[in-house]
Amino acid sequence: MNHLTRSLFIIVSMWSLLTLSGLLFSHDVQATQENYAFATEQQRQDFKRLTKELRCPMCQNQNIADSDAMIAHDMRRKVYQLLSQGNDHDQVIDFMKQRYGDFVYYQPPVNNSTIWLWLLPFSVLLIGAWILFKRRPEISHTDEQVEADLLAKADEMLEKDK
């Protein structure tokens, strides 16, 4: 028992330490900020949105705003260039997709191979509902009879104890 409480204590303390350090350092996650001067506020907003939506092709699951990899630097610079040249959000996304594929954009396109991402959860839900519906326990006549007998038996025992 002592062993169990001790390991439990360790787990809890480690967890709280992790959470705490997460809170403390979460502001440092943002990678080094380049100084980009934007002509309009709209461009600044587009830049912020795009760097969050574009995935760094070299890193495992990091957007280019958060990544400090060189490719992320270069892509940020390219996004800035493209926006300055007057391209809009979709044009920048298309530019990056042409070079790095659908992988680069966090919003996957709906096509024959990806449609399952949307269909599968619902089909699992439906199958689950169907199984639940099928399996609904029926209170059969025999069950009732057994239950009544048991109750009678219990009553009898209670009577005896009195």
Added chain:
Amino acid sequence: MINTRFVVPLVAFTALVFFLYQGLFSDPRERESQALAKPMPTFSLPDLMEPSVIYTNDVFTDQVTLLNIWGVWCVTCAVELPYLTELSQQGVRFVGLYYDQDLDPDFGTKTLARVQQEVIETTNQLGNPFVFNIFDVYRDTSLDLGVTGAPETLLIDQQGVIRVHHIGDLNPRVWDSKFAPLYNELMAQLVTSVSTQPAKQQEDKP
């Protein structure tokens, strides 16, 4: 009733096991290159050693070329250099697409002379497979090619079309499986087209 109750979960379980088993052998970093079967993006870039010399797409016409994206800062590039040199001695034409990570176009910290010196030191030590190095100053061409890092190697055919895009180091195993068959085929085409052209001219003469 008994049958479906056991068969359905069994089939579902087997399918799941099969699906997850495949996942064990898939490479999460592997993705389709967008550059394949497309012509080399248009570029106009200086020579690394002689910046007054400007290269354009013409350097790839009528020749089968391996374009190697590299830099002296890249550890894996240093590993593959001796093998690339070996291949170049066998007659494979290597062109380097050089980029430097410390030479940030916005906040340049390294001078070009320093980069050149490092390149000379490295190639002297490990071998120099390159006919010349194209200096991708702003890394725009790398970005156009969908390059994610170094080293990467492209096989470009005589029409300037990218036929193979390999991410990672080029070693004998990769060369034999990914490059050699197509390279030999392209070289054979090149030889026949070169040898038939003079023959045609001769036919035309009389």
